[in-house]
Amino acid sequence: MNASLCVAWFEEAARLVHRDRDRLTRLDAEIGDGDHGTNLDRGLTEVRKALAESPPGSPAEVLTLAGTTLIRRVGGASGPLYGSVFRQMGKTLQSPVTLAAFSAAFEEGVVAVERLGKAALGDKTMVDALAPASRALALAVRDGVGVREAIEQAARAAAEGAEATIPMRARKGRASYLGERSVGHMDPGAASSALFMEALATVVR
Ligand code: ADP
Ligand code: MG
Ligand code: MG
Numbered sequence: 234m235n236a237s238l239c240v241a242w243f244e245e246a247a248r249l250v251h252r253d254r255d256r257l258t259r260l261d262a263e264i265g266d267g268d269h270g271t272n273l274d275r276g277l278t279e280v281r282k283a284l285a286e287s288p289p290g291s292p293a294e295v296l297t298l299a300g301t302t303l304i305r306r307v308g309g310a311s312g313p314l315y316g317s318v319f320r321q322m323g324k325t326l327q328s329p330v331t332l333a334a335f336s337a338a339f340e341e342g343v344v345a346v347e348r349l350g351k352a353a354l355g356d357k358t359m360v361d362a363l364a365p366a367s368r369a370l371a372l373a374v375r376d377g378v379g380v381r382e383a384i385e386q387a388a389r390a391a392a393e394g395a396e397a398t399i400p401m402r403a404r405k406g407r408a409s410y411l412g413e414r415s416v417g418h419m420d421p422g423a424a425s426s427a428l429f430m431e432a433l434a435t436v437v438r
Contacts, residue, residue: 297323321345359422
């Protein structure tokens, strides 16, 4: 991966989140405060602007700038949470950016969000999409799967992880205030995480 592929990832993610903004906001209206789509759409618009204004020279710098921008510009839980994923990835990503290096940094990013959000698998959060994606990627690396197929597998795992949040009862974030009433709805952050992975699959295709 080079810097421009990493920029393309955020541009595609911004496009998908913009396209699905109303769906994400609707999901959040069901179990939260109905701002996830607008929060993330605004944040990713700012990320695109920041990347265009001062084009970074490496994938690590792209990730760090994107993460910092999301933390600064997104009011709401998801900004600092996504921001910490990307900043941690930027901090730990080794050069050259092979699939193995990317996978290792992604694992670190997921650990960072789990720590910040004190969330684990099954709590009905973005972790339920990100952790399976990270695991699928690590397994693909272990098995020597090619880049495209590996990212496809990670994107599928994220989408399945998001689907799997529907029957869960939320234990973290605003949705947890609803208790049992959070059951039966997809977690909006897990849905947007699946979009991030779908965007990555699109740009490596
Ligand atoms: P807010 O809840 O502040 O309005 P958003 O609506 O933008 O923020 O984001 C909500 C999403 O953030 C949730 O759907 C969930 O995926 C994620 N989230 C919230 N709290 C946590 C947490 N403690 N750990 C992990 N993810 C969380
Ligand atoms: Mg919200
Ligand atoms: Mg909010």
